[in-house]
Amino acid sequence: MNTVDKQLSHTKTLLTNATLVLPDRIIQSDLAIESGIITEIKAKINPTGFSDSYNCEGKYILPGFIDIHNHGAVGFDFSFGQYDLKTDSFSIEETAVKDGIERALRFYAQKGVTKVLLTSMAAPLEKLEFTFAQLKSYIDQKQPLYQLIGGINLEGTFLKDPHYAGAQNPKFFYEADGAVIDRLQAASGDLLRIVNVPPEHGQKGLELIKDLHQRNIVIAGGHTAAYGDEFQAAVDAGLSLSVHFFNGPSRSSTKGFRMGGAEQIMLKSDKVSTEIICDGYHVGPAHVRDTIARKEASRVIMITDSMFANGVDGLESFSLFGLKGAVSKNREYLQMMGVQDTLFGSVLASVKGFNNVFKWLMTEMPGVWYRHHDAMSLEEALCMTSMMFSGNPARLLGMDQMKDGVPGTGRVEVGKSADLIVADVDVDLAENFVIDKVFVKGEVS
Numbered sequence: 001m002n003t004v005d006k007q008l009s010h011t012k013t014l015l016t017n018a019t020l021v022l023p024d025r026i027i028q029s030d031l032a033i034e035s036g037i038i039t040e041i042k043a044k045i046n047p048t049g050f051s052d053s054y055n056c057e058g059k060y061i062l063p064g065f066i067d068i069h070n071h072g073a074v075g076f077d078f079s080f081g082q083y084d085l086k087t088d089s090f091s092i093e094e095t096a097v098k099d100g101i102e103r104a105l106r107f108y109a110q111k112g113v114t115k116v117l118l119t120s121m122a123a124p125l126e127k128l129e130f131t132f133a134q135l136k137s138y139i140d141q142k143q144p145l146y147q148l149i150g151g152i153n154l155e156g157t158f159l160k161d162p163h164y165a166g167a168q169n170p171k172f173f174y175e176a177d178g179a180v181i182d183r184l185q186a187a188s189g190d191l192l193r194i195v196n197v198p199p200e201h202g203q204k205g206l207e208l209i210k211d212l213h214q215r216n217i218v219i220a221g222g223h224t225a226a227y228g229d230e231f232q233a234a235v236d237a238g239l240s241l242s243v244h245f246f247n248g249p250s251r252s253s254t255k256g257f258r259m260g261g262a263e264q265i266m267l268k269s270d271k272v273s274t275e276i277i278c279d280g281y282h283v284g285p286a287h288v289r290d291t292i293a294r295k296e297a298s299r300v301i302m303i304t305d306s307m308f309a310n311g312v313d314g315l316e317s318f319s320l321f322g323l324k325g326a327v328s329k330n331r332e333y334l335q336m337m338g339v340q341d342t343l344f345g346s347v348l349a350s351v352k353g354f355n356n357v358f359k360w361l362m363t364e365m366p367g368v369w370y371r372h373h374d375a376m377s378l379e380e381a382l383c384m385t386s387m388m389f390s391g392n393p394a395r396l397l398g399m400d401q402m403k404d405g406v407p408g409t410g411r412v413e414v415g416k417s418a419d420l421i422v423a424d425v426d427v428d429l430a431e432n433f434v435i436d437k438v439f440v441k442g443e444v445s
């Protein structure tokens with residue numbers, strides 16, 4: 001039994017005088033945690049019998065962030081291994097990868113993340129099998145913070161059209177084929193949770209989508225050349241997520257043919273939730289507000305799309321499988337060198353993204369398609385932002401409910417896993433939302 005498990009079976013933690021952020025309102029309350037689960041939410045809870053107690057006067061408690069699209073951070077890339085600044089290359093050596101995973105998980109937890117889907121780029125299948133197997137053994141051995149790992153998001157493998165590749169390497173695009181999934185599931189011990197299948201694979205693609213749907217894997221569409229009719233057929237077969245909406249890129253067509261492009265269906269279909277990279281560069285704030293207004297907040301999922309370069313001090317440019325990237329002067333985004341207006345993943349941390357969205361919602365602004373967006377109240381903006389960072393991704397992945405004895409997550413609610421953020425909220429400061437503590441399964445991380 002490792003230390004975390006030992007503590008889990010005994011710890012009873014009480015959080016008092018907090019403001020709890022629920023999906024539709026905020027309330028003043030105490031909150032009790034036992035064995036990693038929220039066991040009581042009540043105005044006043046009797047403090048006897050608790051091993052730990054925190055007075056959260058003036059502080060807010062929210063569900064931890066769930067980042068469903070994240071390639072790595074602090075030098076670690078989930079597809080390529082550990083980056084070395086001196087040689088500008090990656091090591092896929094076992095210890096380097098293990099250390100890399102741990103460093104990245106620690107970084108995420110500090111930024112408020114309590115569940116992350118590690119996301120793969122287009123890469124040789126053997127390489128993916130290797131890193132997926134490393135992740136599996138990391139979990140099997142219950143290494144530090146393994147509980148943060150929510151599974152794998154397979155983004156790049158089935159991309160097809162190089163024009164929509166973004167920063168993915170077309171050399172490693174594969175045909176839509178269930179046999180590829182079998183191989184990766186065997187290597188990872190069934191860790192795949194999301195698979196991107198751009199709908200332009202025709203009949204084979206639709207068959208793969210149905211197959212994935214049967215396996216309870218979320219099917220996403222992005223980096224896609226699909227026309228609207230092709231995308232709609234994929235939605236009818238089970239596709240339910242749009243990969244970093246507005247980015248990728250994906251086909252957009254406002255013409256009166258073929259139901260437009262992929263982006264038009266992503267926006268139109270109520271069956272599709274949309275990811276948004278919320279660094280303010282990938283998608284401008286007015287487009288973010290427009291998307292929330294059109295899709296409704298319940299169908300928007302905020303992601304970081306973080307890359308290994310996130311949190312690497314001193315890094316200015318780098319190479320990734322022959323593509324060149326550079327960190328922007330203000331260190332807030334990554335640019336693909338030599339290709340105009342193409343961003344190279346992000347260096348966004350979840351807490352910064354939360355601050356962005358929270359602020360945009362509280363700001364009155366003109367939209368692009370919508371004439372005007374009102375400034376929301378603090379309470380409304382906080383609840384909505386929290387839903388897009390926690391509740392929505394949990395529901396998409398089916399992690400919101402108890403499954404196989406594992407409690408649900410993504411909400412401050414009795415019976416849910418105590419994956420929580422304690423934060424200060426002050427609209428008068430530059431950063432409106434500052435994390436004080438993060439609990440992963442009831443443990444301060």
Ligand SMILES: [Zn+2]
Nearest residue numbers: 155166244248
């Ligand atoms: Zn992408």
